Amino acid sequence: DNSLIRQVSSLLRRLPAIESEKFQDDFL
């Protein structure tokens, strides 16, 4: 199903959820 595939493709692009340096510091 092409629409689902596009949605999954868009979803995967949101990974990783966050990757800013500031986040690394806060997370650690």
Added chain:
Amino acid sequence: EEQVLIIREKVAELYESEGEWSKAAQMLSGIDLDSSMRLVDDKFKLSKCVQIARLYLEDDDSVNAEAFINKASFLVSNSRHEVLNLQYKVCYARILDLKRKFLEAALRYYDISQIEKRQIGDETIDEEALEQALSAAVTCTILAAAGPQRSRVLATLYKDERCLKLKVYPILQKVYLERILRKPEIDAFAEELKPHQKAFLPDNFTVLDRAMIEHNLLSSSKLYKNISFDELGTLLGIAPQKAEKIASRMIYEDRMRGSIDQVEAVIHFEDDTEEMQLWDQQIFGLCQSLNDILESMGNKGL
């Protein structure tokens, strides 16, 4: 006094027929409504106050009009006369509008636009008048200073189907969606405004300028992490100094989060959310999208 009253009303009528609104109002103002010499009933007092206020408003004289509307406000609460009450409401909304209390004016215009009856006394309320009140409500809301209450009124108006027909709808939509308004759109909107809504404020910005720049700054803060004032000036179609001045005031008044680096001439828009919160939001959004996909797979029987 009776004879004076009749003469004054006649002369006022003549002034009115010649479009001398303030003179007609002054003529009627000379009637002593609180005379101890004769009994004047509240309905008559109310009708005169409203009539005088309406005449002054024909000349956009909100100060004198307000004096009589204030007098009328003591009488209107006990009044059963719907026509007078409606006229009072319209006067009051227009006075707030003239005094640039835009959000209060918008709420009253909106209230007037929602009148259900189409016949009040011997007055017929036509759709066009209601549409005008609705349009005035939208215009005043757009001109009001950005803030949570304005956002609530914007949402109410945006969701009101009747607004779709208004000429001002495209602007309402962009303002509600927090989208940047470009100069051609602002100029088109300016054509619909009344003189006092384009008047210059003490800080040498017009009411419209300030409302539009504030709106565009907030819209920009949704799109940018940071932007140079030169670029911001180009984006908003204004001088960079003007953008900086209004941005600094909005930050100071806590109506926009951010900081200004004057050396680099850059504004940094701060996102309120902490990184960890942002992480949570992103994960929440991810799970939401995942659910959407699983749901549509379910709907397709996969």
Added chain:
Amino acid sequence: MEIERKQADLIDHYVKQASSLQGSSLPILILEATSNPSLFAFSEILAVPTIAQLEGTGQSVYLNMLRLFAYGTWSDYKKNSASLLQLVPEQVLKLKQLTVLSMAETGKVLPYDQLMQELDVTNVRELEDFLINECMYAGIVRGKLDQLRRCFEVQFAAGRDMRPGQLGNMTHILSSWLATSDNLLLSIQEKIKWADTMSELDKKQKKDYEDKVEEAKKLLS
């Protein structure tokens, strides 16, 4: 997924039309679909048999155009423009929007220089206006423009049509995401178990300690 909802009806409309049309009306349909401002997905139309039958005919150039919009970018068009049809402005705009979606597949931070090169844009203002008006306000991407670092941070981008061979990669990413999530859940459960054990131990130690204190008190008294 908003964008998918919006374009679902459009896709159905063009697929139905493509299925019922023949011959010279198909190119018109392809031109219409690739110019429609609200349509960003073309693989369903590509899959219609009557469209696939254009292959090898005098109208295969339209089939190539549809493929370009399903999988290609503005650079692809420029590289092959000799063998492709001239695009109308609406198509140029759409292909550039699709190019941003393709770039968003490669990373979440898109440098302005790369964007300007890929989109044939000469200055920052023009690039930002394009990203604001034609991408973010069109609902196909969401993100933040960072002028100082000259980059566009993408928070959301609509999915493009799946190019042949991409499915394996997607399956791989999904599997590793699943594995990571499973491992994460496992390690969270282990942590919880460890915490429980430690708290049990802690309680036991505390009790032993209190017993010893009691004993010492008895001895003293």
